[in-house]
Amino acid sequence: MLDKLKEFASEFFVTGDPLILGAQVSIGLSLVAIIFALTFFKKWKWLWTEWLTSVDHKKIGIMYIIASLLMLFRGGVDALLMRMQLAAPQLEFLNAEHYNAIFTTHGVIMILFMAMPLMFGLFNIVVPLQIGARDVAFPFLNSLSFWMFFFGAMLFNVSFIIGGSPDAGWLAYPPLSELSGSPGLGQDFYIWGIQISGIGSLATGINFIVTILKMRAPGMKLMQMPMFIWSVLSSCITIIFAFPILTVTLFLLFLDRYLGAHFFTLDGGGNPMMYINLIWMWGHPEVYIVILPAFGIFSEVVSTFSKKKLFGYKSMVFALMSISFFSFFTWAHHFFTMGSGADVNAFFAITTMLIAIPTGVKVFNWLFTMYRGRITFSTPMMWAVAFIPCFVVGGMTGVMLSVAPADFQFHNSYFLIAHFHQVLIGGVVFGYFAGLYYWWPKMFGFRLHEGLGKWAFWFWNIGFYVCFMPQYALGLDGMTRRVNTYDFDMGWQPLNVISTVGAFLMGLAFIFQVWQIAHSIKFYKKEKDGDAWDGRTLEWSIPSPAPLYNFARLPQVRSQDDWWEEKQRKAKGEPAKPLAPLEPIHMPKNSGIPFIMSACWFTAGFGFVWDWKWMIVLGLGGVVVCMLARSFSYDTDYYIPVDEIERTEAALRGTK
């Protein structure tokens, strides 16, 4: 019996690597610590009623952000491990197999489990507040989306201590990701982790499109929406058309692995190149999905901190929408070297270059917004200003890569690595940080320490250039991606060492950010006025953090940047808009079903990975039961009475 158990455990857990053993022990210890703390402080009930079952978009947003910062930590540690290996390749700090697993998880986690949830977190917190709504269109679905993402991400993440990590690259190209190339369980964790969280992403896309189209405050026309809202709309439109492609593609890969189909195998009539073709139909729009909201954030930040209306509003809307449209017509530029012939490559090279035009329009719009503005360099603005040169360089190297003949040289070299990190860090990460700093007071009701934020900012920026500029040169010197070692006589070591130093500078920057948050919590100073930055849009017209129902009275919007105009009118002494009487507010009730249903999906996914039939049946059965339970629950909403609203408002606004 004991022997059997031992044998099972040795298969179940990943064994043999001291680094992983360390991770297992520390994860185990932190779990015990969390459970102990929750029990000791009697917080289980609080956790369940206030957070896990919440359908409040603000709380869901905060949970998204916490999850994404944890994932940023894990993805970042992966990156540092890789950089350590590459700085001293002869030391075999990581062996080839472990290195493969780490670059795979780094990629998947950073894109799907860091960038996406950070983006969804900001969507959740900001969108309803900016359009003057009380929640998203489908609050229950919103909660379900979050938990599907969370459990999908967890399913993916357990793979490195249980069963084995995926190690076929972040997009899992076959035939390597087929059973013939990856007989282990890692690839199954990959498929199910992404599939489950992908359902959540798709649902979020639908949810926010409907929210934006149907739930704007009375009077807010489409062309009066804040630019962030436009960027969310364009991003969500891209999500709902791109994510189904990912789901189908991974499902076909699953059929290959689980049922012995031959969609992408080398034999039996399959074609691995078809997978690459399909996955990039999602993969290319995906990078626009994550960058478009960052563009929206920059538009808000630049306009607020320059005290000017955004320059070229209409051209900005047009640029966002055309980027989300054109993003579907460029995918083949990821595999120019596949050999599809000159016609195909020329077509996709041109469509790729076309995308640079609307992007360039945006850059000029931001510059002209700043031109002759009264600029204050608070932390959000610093990120926005640092973004522009960084993204322009990243964009230009992208145009270089889009030249198909030249791409045969750049393809899969460190030149490419440097390019996409420059647009993803310099664009997406800088953008979301700007958004996080900008909306932090709105989320939590206190400001973050500016000084520490500036230290973090400079470490991030300097670290970024020190890390990635050498990689362009390394790429041109012939260093390819995904190598864990190289010979000394290649002459790559000096630049690699510099790059590693840069990576650690960014690691330090992250520590500064954690310190900044901890410091600001310790010296907590309540934000008295809801309008932390002298803002322009509706979210700044309500107290921070926003009350449960957001707006006691739905705002009547008359113009673009309505809150700013309102303040201008007030300064001129014009009478304020007459206040409508308060009415009871219709709110959704909390529900535990999203959490339970997603946990059932996790169970089913785990069962599929190990091919334990009983577990699959249990998990999917639970999913069906949850769906039925939801279909037959009619008691899903309630009204907040007027006197309660009055009391909350009085307490929040400090009157009476």
Place this chain on the structure above:
Amino acid sequence: MDKHNIHAPESHGSHGGSMKSYVIGFLFSIILTIIPLVVVMNDMLNKTATTVLILLMAVLQFLVQLIFFMHIRDEEKPRFNLMALIFGLVILLTIVAGSIWIMTYNTVAS
């Protein structure tokens, strides 16, 4: 669907959802299913003609579903559903035609 139930009746003139239109739609969809079934099972046409027929019936079936059950014609302005549908078709066309184009050249080249 859901949206339909909460429409105020006076908001728009002719709304789908009458018994008559559902029956017509049902009959159409049945007929469009039976035609290819009969043709294939009795080997009535050659292979190319059969394929074309099946595809044609599929497109008509799609339209029947949209018109009689999805009420695409009754949507109020702005017609977001119609716009989404058209954009979806454009993407679908891109996926299918693009894949065929890319993969055909790929086999020629190799």
